[in-house]
Amino acid sequence: MPLSNRCVTDRVMWLYNRNGMYLVKSGYHVATQVLRTTEWVECSSGLGRLEVWLKLWNLNVPNKIKVFAWRACQNILQTRVNLARRKIIEDDLCALCKCAPENGIHVLWECGVARGIWAGSLVKLQKFTQGQGGVLQLFTELLQRLSTEEFESTIKRKTRWDQYRTFNISRSDHYKLNFNAAIYTDLGSSGVGAIIRNGRGEVMAALSAKGPFVQDSEEAETLACRKALEFAIDVGISDLIIEGDNVSVMRAVASNFMDGSRLGNVLEDIHCLMSGLRWCSVSCVKRSANTVAHCLARFARNVSEELVWIEDSPQPAKEALYNDSLIFS
Ligand SMILES: [Zn+2]
Incomplete structure (x- = not known):
C-alpha cells in the first residue's frame, strides 16, 4: 500500500473493494476466503519528528502555510541548493546576501534579509540562536520554547519567501x-x-x-x-x-x-x-x-x-x- 509523504494519523481502511467502503457482502466474501490479517503500518519517523508533524498539522493557521512549513522541514522547497542539485541552475549561492548557499535554513532564518524580517517579531525570537542543522531542527526548538499561539503567529510570517525566489515565472499566467x-x-x-x-x-x-x-x-x-x-x-x-x-x-x-x-x-x-x-x-x-x-x-x-x-x-x-x-x- 503506498504510504503518505506526510505523517498522517492511522485509520482503518477496507482494502477489498475499489472505493474503500466496507460492505457486509464484501466482508463476508473476504471472511470466507482468508483468515483475518492485520497490517501494521509502521511510521518511519522517530517520536520527536512525529510530535512535530502532529503539532504542525493541528496548528490554527491556513493550510497553505502548514504545507509550506512541512515542505521546509522536509527540505523540498525550491531553494537554490535544491535547484542546483537537480541541475536546474548552476550557482547555489544566496542571491540576496551572496554569503552562503541558499538552503532552507539559510533563506528562512540565517540570511541577513530573513533576520531583518524576524527582527520585527517576538522578543523571544530575536534572542533565538542560530546554528540549527536544518528547518526541522529549528521548528522543533521553536515548538519547545514558544507557546502554540506564539508559534502560530511566527510561522504566519513565513517570510516573504515567494518574492525572493530567483527562478521567476510570470504570475499572471495559468x-x-x-x-x-x-x-x-x-x-x-x-x-x-x-x-x-x-x-x-x-x-x-x-x-x-x-x-x-x-x-x-x-x-x-x-x-x-x-x-x-x-x-x-x-x-x-x-x-x-x-x-x-x-x-x-x-x-x-x-x-x-x-x-x-x-x-x-x-x-x-x-x-x-x-x-x-x-x-x-x-x-x-x-x-x-x-x-x-x-x-x-x-x-x-x-x-x-x-x-x-x-x-x-x-x-x-x-x-x-x-x-x-x-x-x-
Ligand atoms: Zn542570504
Missing part, C-alpha cells in the same frame, strides 16, 4: 501540467512523465523520472500525479491546470471525498499539495491529448533517477510536442 505513468514489469519499477506549458504552449519545465514498483496502472497514475504536482511546485508554479488521462484517478483527484482505498494516503497528499497552490483545476483529457507526458513516462525507462528540462523542449517528446503545437497555434 500553466498546464500534463502527467502520465508507465509500468516496467521487467524492471520491477514504474515511470513518470510530466510537462508544464504556458498558455502559448511553450515548455516551462518537463520531467522524466523512475518510480517505485506498482500493483496496477491506477497506483502508477496516482503516484505520478503526486510526483508531477511536487515538481510543478518545485519550479515555482502556483496557478495550475492539472491534466491526466485516467478517468478514475482524475475523478479521485478532483473529488473532495475522503478516499478510504489503499491509494487514499497518496490522494490526500495530492489534495494537500493542491491546497497550497493559489489556483488550480483538474481535468481528464483523452490519451491523444496527453502524448507528450506519455513519451516522457516511457522515456523514464532509460533514466537512472530523474531528468529535468527547464524552458527547453525535452528531446524524447519532440515529435509529440510538435503535434501539440499545431493544436496550440
Whole structure:
C-alpha cells in the first residue's frame, strides 16, 4: 500500500473493494476466503519528528502555510541548493546576501534579509540562536520554547519567501501540467512523465523520472500525479491546470471525498499539495491529448533517477510536442 509523504494519523481502511467502503457482502466474501490479517503500518519517523508533524498539522493557521512549513522541514522547497542539485541552475549561492548557499535554513532564518524580517517579531525570537542543522531542527526548538499561539503567529510570517525566489515565472499566467505513468514489469519499477506549458504552449519545465514498483496502472497514475504536482511546485508554479488521462484517478483527484482505498494516503497528499497552490483545476483529457507526458513516462525507462528540462523542449517528446503545437497555434 503506498504510504503518505506526510505523517498522517492511522485509520482503518477496507482494502477489498475499489472505493474503500466496507460492505457486509464484501466482508463476508473476504471472511470466507482468508483468515483475518492485520497490517501494521509502521511510521518511519522517530517520536520527536512525529510530535512535530502532529503539532504542525493541528496548528490554527491556513493550510497553505502548514504545507509550506512541512515542505521546509522536509527540505523540498525550491531553494537554490535544491535547484542546483537537480541541475536546474548552476550557482547555489544566496542571491540576496551572496554569503552562503541558499538552503532552507539559510533563506528562512540565517540570511541577513530573513533576520531583518524576524527582527520585527517576538522578543523571544530575536534572542533565538542560530546554528540549527536544518528547518526541522529549528521548528522543533521553536515548538519547545514558544507557546502554540506564539508559534502560530511566527510561522504566519513565513517570510516573504515567494518574492525572493530567483527562478521567476510570470504570475499572471495559468500553466498546464500534463502527467502520465508507465509500468516496467521487467524492471520491477514504474515511470513518470510530466510537462508544464504556458498558455502559448511553450515548455516551462518537463520531467522524466523512475518510480517505485506498482500493483496496477491506477497506483502508477496516482503516484505520478503526486510526483508531477511536487515538481510543478518545485519550479515555482502556483496557478495550475492539472491534466491526466485516467478517468478514475482524475475523478479521485478532483473529488473532495475522503478516499478510504489503499491509494487514499497518496490522494490526500495530492489534495494537500493542491491546497497550497493559489489556483488550480483538474481535468481528464483523452490519451491523444496527453502524448507528450506519455513519451516522457516511457522515456523514464532509460533514466537512472530523474531528468529535468527547464524552458527547453525535452528531446524524447519532440515529435509529440510538435503535434501539440499545431493544436496550440
Ligand atoms: Zn542570504
